[in-house]
Amino acid sequence: MxxxxxxxxxxxxxxxxxxxxxxxxxxxxxxxxxxxxxxxxxxxxxxxxxxxxxxxxxxxxxxxxxxxxxxxxxxxxxxxxxxxxxxxxxxxxxxxxxxxxxxxxxxxxxxxxxxxxxxxxxxxxxxxxxxxxxxxxxxxxxxxxxxxxxxxxxxxxxxxxxxxxxxxxxxxxxxxxxxxxxxxxxxxxxxxxxxxxxxxxxxxxxxxxxxxxxxxxxxQADARPQPIVESVRGDWRQVAAEWMDRIEQHGWWRDPDLDLAELARRLGTNTAYLSRGLNEGLGLGFAEAINGLRVEHVAARLRDGSDGDILTLAIDAGFGSKATFNRVFKNRFGVTPSAYRRVSTDKNDAERPDLQRTA
CATH class of the missing domain: 1.20.1070 (Rhopdopsin 7-helix transmembrane proteins)
Incomplete structure (x- = not known):
């Protein structure tokens, strides 16, 4: 022994x-x-x-x-x-x-x-x-x-x-x-x-x-390590774009309970880093970024001719209230969801001019 x-x-x-x-x-x-x-x-x-x-x-x-x-x-x-x-x-x-x-x-x-x-x-x-x-x-x-x-x-x-x-x-x-x-x-x-x-x-x-x-x-003493490091200021746009791609790819924006801390955990980062990346890379806060993906989804459903209830579409996209959805949608597209649907259904795709978005 x-x-x-x-x-x-x-x-x-x-x-x-x-x-x-x-x-x-x-x-x-x-x-x-x-x-x-x-x-x-x-x-x-x-x-x-x-x-x-x-x-x-x-x-x-x-x-x-x-x-x-x-x-x-x-x-x-x-x-x-x-x-x-x-x-x-x-x-x-x-x-x-x-x-x-x-x-x-x-x-x-x-x-x-x-x-x-x-x-x-x-x-x-x-x-x-x-x-x-x-x-x-x-x-x-x-x-x-x-x-x-x-x-x-x-x-x-x-x-x-x-x-x-x-x-x-x-x-x-x-x-x-x-x-x-x-x-x-x-x-x-x-x-x-x-x-x-x-x-x-x-x-x-x-x-x-x-x-x-x-x-x-x-x-493996000579193996190249790949530690987690924060990007320099000039890289924020690329990092934020990668994050948004992953959020959209996995459909995390659909989660109505999604918050900054949970999203940071899923992305493998921390809240301070995530918040800074969104602000400096995209000029958006957390809520603006996630709600932007949500209204894009609803707008796409309306353009495709969906006859579902607009509130149901909004809830399916992750919105917690009708008031928040209407406000975000109008800020994004310049019209209410109902008006957007009317324009989308009254005109053919070839004839309908693109709606002017507002920042």
Whole structure:
């Protein structure tokens, strides 16, 4: 057991050092994550070899800081997706865990033994298990949200999705650790208490996933990242046009509950960026842009000779009230919807002059 974990750990450490040496936020955070995974393997690798029996003073040595896994994964993904660091508060719990272990390690050996029996195992270990699982699941969730945003941003620019696939692979690998950890916790709590030796399978999974991340990180160290970046002022018109194409293509304007925040989420951006893009790229606010697509749809139905009720057409297009629809329609075409229908039905397409639109 020790040999298997030790070999995995040695390879991870070598690749972690090589990855960190390549520089960059994404690679440094990945290298740090690999070192943390090695630290989690160390107590078991040396424990299965009998180190703790021979040298009891090694107990509480701060090798493993599992609460650092989630923040470091998020730091890696954040660097790949947004090309930025994460806030420092993400490091609070890992630092506390490491400091607690370091202080306990400095206590006299008899005190450490008594503390482990009376406090650590019955009280702190269950709390740490729940906290660790919550941290792992939480960072998977925020990672998935960031991944969806990244994919939407790349699709909006007709970009290659290789960068998003790289992010997804790292997230899936970490999710495998979360799934294995959850399974062992459930087995320990509901089926039978697990011993030190029973946890070997989980640490094999941890070692395999860690080596996968290390190998892929080294292999793709020179891959060109495609982080989400804001366009410069001169690009707003193109970006806004791409957004409007996607909104029209997916028919999102039909949703009567669509608001700025929901549209930003679907486009893979944020509300400030979306609002600025519409204003500077098209000279329109959110409501003007969406209602413009809606009245265009209704007008097209009227030109095609639809005999449906105008209010029904307006509601189908996403308008919430008749008054809003009439106001927007008249501002857009210069006439009421009823007048527009009369003109459309009284004249043939070849004879009917185009109606003059107003801004």
């Amino acid at each position: 020790s040999l298997i974990l030790g070999l995995f750990e040695a390879q991870m450490l070598v690749l972690a050092a090589a990855i960190i040496g390549r520089g960059g936020i994404a690679l440094r955070s990945l290298g740090a994550l690999l070192i943390v995974l090695c630290g989690m393997l160390t107590p078991f690798a040396i424990g299965y070899a009998g180190f703790y029996d021979r040298w009891p003073w090694l107990s509480f040595a701060p090798f493993a800081v599992p609460l650092a896994m989630g923040p470091l994964l998020y730091a890696h993904l954040n660097a790949l997706i947004f090309n930025r660091s994460i806030p420092r508060w993400h490091a609070v719990l890992p630092v506390i865990q490491f400091a607690y272990q370091a202080v306990a390690f400095c206590l006299p050996l008899p005190v450490r033994g008594a503390f482990d029996r009376e406090v650590q195992r019955p009280w702190l270990d269950p709390i740490l298990a729940v906290l660790l699982l919550a941290s792992m699941v939480g960072y998977v969730v925020v990672g998935l949200r960031a991944l969806r945003q990244h994919q939407s941003w790349l699709l909006a620019r007709r970009s290659d999705l290789a960068a998003a696939r790289r992010v997804r692979a790292a997230l899936i690998a970490y999710a495998a650790i979360v799934a294995a950890r959850t399974g062992y916790l459930i087995a320990d709590a509901l089926i039978v208490p697990l011993s030190y030796l029973d946890m070997f399978g989980f640490y094999v999974v941890l070692a395999i996933v860690g080596n996968y991340l290390a190998i892929e990180g080294w292999r």
